[in-house]
Amino acid sequence: MPHPDDLAGALGGRRVLITRSADRARPLAALLGSLGAEPLLLPLIDFERAADQPVLDAALDDLVAGGFDWLVVSSITTVRVLVEKAVERGTTPAALLPAGMRVATIGPSSRRILEAVGIPVALAPVDIQSAEGLVELWTAAPARVLLPQADIAAPALRDGLAAKGADVTAVVAYHTVDYPARQELRLEAELPSAVGLSNNTAPRELTPLQTRGELDAGTLDAVVAASPSAARRIAATLLPLGRCRFIAIGRPTAAEAAALGIPVAATAQVPTPDGIVAALGTVFANEGNTR
Structure with missing residues (x-):
């Protein structure tokens, strides 16, 4: 540097x-x-809440109930979604994760934000800070993985984790749109x-x-x-x-x-x-x- x-x-x-x-x-x-x-x-570009909220809510219900071993967060915008969903449920982002749940992310920015909202991160690449870097590090198979991501997310992370034996549930957490997002749908969690x-x-x-x-x-x-x-x-x-x-x-x-x-x-x-x-x-x- x-x-x-x-x-x-x-x-x-x-x-x-x-x-x-x-x-x-x-x-x-x-x-x-x-x-x-x-x-x-x-x-x-801007970001709007997922159109299919019931599917996202069902995945988060399963997460809270212990249905997954790992939560994989691939962007800071996903953290915004988790914060908004926690507020909707009258709780904190950390409370969405049951004891024993582990969290992985793809780089230092999302790791820092996750930990700042009370979610500890167990796995994040240092050298290759990307989906590719996380897949390279992944040794947690077989594992049940929740991957909330953008509607236009590339399949590399989902497919890479699956190729290593993970049972991946990918759900749309938000939509990437041209700026500005519709005010009533824009993700605004601070x-x-x-x-x-x-x-x-x-x-x-x-x-x-x-x-x-x-x-x-x-x-x-x-x-x-x-x-x-x-x-x-x-x-x-x-x-x-x-x-x-x-x-x-x-x-x-x-x-x-x-x-x-x-x-x-x-x-x-x-x-x-x-x-x-x-x-x-x-x-x-x-x-x-x-x-």
Whole structure:
């Protein structure tokens, strides 16, 4: 990881577009701002509650009753779902898990959030922080696994766990939609990552028209995509990027961008704000911090 002084030198004055809503972008935006960069927002994707709530509720009832050995959480958005469901039931997220239940996740961000809401994590990859990394670590077969995930989730995690002997029940926990989600269906549970961040850390939000103007003028230095679905929305709405560099949060996002014909300037080695900032720093340091 680059030294903070080196990052500040590379990122100072850089204008970085984050394609997430303000509540999800704040940790990265705050870090960028502390290093002298100007974070800007253009939310492209959002999340709505699952259409089939009875199926999700039945799976959670089975979870509470001890019907599963493992709960696998593959995104921070799934944690939002668990928090909302706990509130609906008048309990805490930790109370959804019976004694002896173990939890696995795919990286440090989701692990930190899970543990912050009172759910201990027994298994999470360190080197390869992705579905692939978790499958590589998995040795818990045979086991009954509940996998609540997005409606557009790739089958790699489900199929990888099943190939190792796990009995996987995958359920749709939420829908990924174009921003903005319908207000009555939007997932809005507050997570600990947003606690302690003042309103002053919220960056300016651009409209699509303003973003197009910035791209055409060459005044955006980088755009950050935090998921393959964000890469798809960038391809559909923002191309051509001109001199704006595409930064991927991880290998699945980079692979999706490449498949869509978007040149990837850098991929974060770890899918965290620190990892993204390090990737940005590498790109700009190599350019000599000149426009």
